[in-house]
Amino acid sequence: MIGFLARRLGLLLLVVFGVTTVLFVLTRLSGDPAAIMSPPDAGPEVLAATRERLGLNDPLWLQYVNTLVSTFTFDFGQSFAMDTSVSSVLWSRLGTSLYIIIPALVIGPLVSMAIGVYAALRPTRRSGRAVMGAAFLTDGVPYFLLAFILILVFAIQLGWLPATGNASYAALVIPVAVLTLQAVSATSRLVRGQMLDALGQGPVQTARSLGLSPAVVLFRHALPLALPPLLAWLGIQFSFLFSSLLVLEPIMNYGGIGNLLVRSVNQRDFPVVQACVVVFAVLITTVNIALDVAVRGLDPRLRKAS
Amino acid sequence: MSSSAPAAPVARRSRARQVAASTWASATGRTGLVMLAITLLVAVFGPLLVSTSPTAQNLMATNQPPSWLGGSGGLMGTDALGRDVFSRAVHGLRLSLLFGLGVATASAVLGLALGLLAGYEQRFAGPVLLRLADIQFALPFVVVGLALTAVMGPGILKLSIVLAIWGWTVYARTIVTSVAQVCRMDYITAARTHGMGATRLLLRHVTPNVLGPVVVLWTTSAGVMILVESSLSLLGLGTQPPSFSLGTMLGDATTQLRLAWWAVVAPGSVLLWIVLAFNLTGDGLRDALSSSGRIEHDPELV
Numbered sequence: 001m002i003g004f005l006a007r008r009l010g011l012l013l014l015v016v017f018g019v020t021t022v023l024f025v026l027t028r029l030s031g032d033p034a035a036i037m038s039p040p041d042a043g044p045e046v047l048a049a050t051r052e053r054l055g056l057n058d059p060l061w062l063q064y065v066n067t068l069v070s071t072f073t074f075d076f077g078q079s080f081a082m083d084t085s086v087s088s089v090l091w092s093r094l095g096t097s098l099y100i101i102i103p104a105l106v107i108g109p110l111v112s113m114a115i116g117v118y119a120a121l122r123p124t125r126r127s128g129r130a131v132m133g134a135a136f137l138t139d140g141v142p143y144f145l146l147a148f149i150l151i152l153v154f155a156i157q158l159g160w161l162p163a164t165g166n167a168s169y170a171a172l173v174i175p176v177a178v179l180t181l182q183a184v185s186a187t188s189r190l191v192r193g194q195m196l197d198a199l200g201q202g203p204v205q206t207a208r209s210l211g212l213s214p215a216v217v218l219f220r221h222a223l224p225l226a227l228p229p230l231l232a233w234l235g236i237q238f239s240f241l242f243s244s245l246l247v248l249e250p251i252m253n254y255g256g257i258g259n260l261l262v263r264s265v266n267q268r269d270f271p272v273v274q275a276c277v278v279v280f281a282v283l284i285t286t287v288n289i290a291l292d293v294a295v296r297g298l299d300p301r302l303r304k305a306s
Numbered sequence: 307m308s309s310s311a312p313a314a315p316v317a318r319r320s321r322a323r324q325v326a327a328s329t330w331a332s333a334t335g336r337t338g339l340v341m342l343a344i345t346l347l348v349a350v351f352g353p354l355l356v357s358t359s360p361t362a363q364n365l366m367a368t369n370q371p372p373s374w375l376g377g378s379g380g381l382m383g384t385d386a387l388g389r390d391v392f393s394r395a396v397h398g399l400r401l402s403l404l405f406g407l408g409v410a411t412a413s414a415v416l417g418l419a420l421g422l423l424a425g426y427e428q429r430f431a432g433p434v435l436l437r438l439a440d441i442q443f444a445l446p447f448v449v450v451g452l453a454l455t456a457v458m459g460p461g462i463l464k465l466s467i468v469l470a471i472w473g474w475t476v477y478a479r480t481i482v483t484s485v486a487q488v489c490r491m492d493y494i495t496a497a498r499t500h501g502m503g504a505t506r507l508l509l510r511h512v513t514p515n516v517l518g519p520v521v522v523l524w525t526t527s528a529g530v531m532i533l534v535e536s537s538l539s540l541l542g543l544g545t546q547p548p549s550f551s552l553g554t555m556l557g558d559a560t561t562q563l564r565l566a567w568w569a570v571v572a573p574g575s576v577l578l579w580i581v582l583a584f585n586l587t588g589d590g591l592r593d594a595l596s597s598s599g600r601i602e603h604d605p606e607l608v
Contacts, residue, residue: 018442019444023453026453026457036456123605124604125604140581141581142578142581144536144537145577145578148574149574152563152571156564239446246452246537247540250541262543266542266543270457273453277452277453280444280446281445282444285444
């Protein structure tokens, strides 16, 4: 288990290293890095100052080492567009995003489990098929369209919720609903599939032939068989969630980290872009490592194999 | 070799025909294929049949509701610049579809090649490629697209090239285990003993074994890529004017949501249609390819 954890943490370091390298290569490939690292309207003397400040006159290997050091110490310098350090604005925006990420992460999987199990227990009945049909249709709806529809209905037509912003708790409802619906439509179908597979397996058949109660068969025997692949899927879902955040926050004018990244790309505020990309990579990898550990804890076959 | 060489293509074709027939036989697969065919037909021939220009502005008739709502804006209304939304959707579909199919195909070919390599060469190239895939997994497509745009500026061609390269991981990860298993089979050893080269061996004897999952992934990833392009274009960072895709239309219409909801819902519904078409086809293909031990009857637990 310790060797496994060490390997996973090694992967985290590798990810930060890899992402930094990709960004470094891209900035060097695209011509003059000083132009990228300077405000968009910079004149020649500003560019020269940038070159001096960032050490762009140093040999390439030294620049690379310096970039790595600043990434690993999370020191991304000053933002061009905002008069603050990158890290302070980054953490406050991430905090704002957590208000919609955390509810979506809690509600989504719970509702998906309930719906998926409900449908798996009724594969041939109309109710089970209807639920899955609805999930399939919702799964096809792009999340931004879902956001537009919810805004149109609940903010513009009915006037129950604010259409944009993050000023009140009511403003959180639509973004959380979009992220949750998106997760539920995909995950509940997977839960159903995994449960159907589990219900056909030997241990479950044995438990049933022993005459155990349906609840015991379901929760003690079938669910543990179905759970490990679902946890792995949650990791992928977490990465989807960040993709959606990047579009959802700007269209809803929500002041989170997704909005920050998109605005920084538009303003060519490169230090913020770099910091956001690294933070996304670290968050997604960390969550996936945690889920990997959980899967190992749940599945005795994997534990023995290590 | 002389006796097995002519037999192999025949067997392969019949398996493909069997999968195609079984996909067509299922309601899911057939609906998906029909929807895909309609989409392709509209993308190819639609722009020739729609007489209204997709770019002609009419500032006297901005944000006009669709005719079936009693408005004067034609089939799907007009947008904030008075352009015909129906005509724009039919024309914009081309770029969206081209992007999705192009990027998905390129990354499927790359992913197949690298997956074969990773499964075959397990000493050095394999582990390195899989670690690389692990690293790439940390950055979703939209983030990659945004980072690229920040460095190189927006552009649909650059975006498609980078996403095509970035997309290999899902294919390679999926097939690498099967490739490694097949490479241990006796007939591979036999072929190698007969002096068959690695490239020919992989293409001729290993690829047919892993082509199924690659095709299934290709269908879903085409839909995903179309959505990635739409997301970035919606943010104004993908397709740049004068070109436009369904995503560009969404981006143009976002600010007008209160005044002209049809300008958002029309391209959005077309995207929904495309994604459903690809998802249904993918599901049908997956069912046709796999023979799982999944129960078909009611488990009678409730």
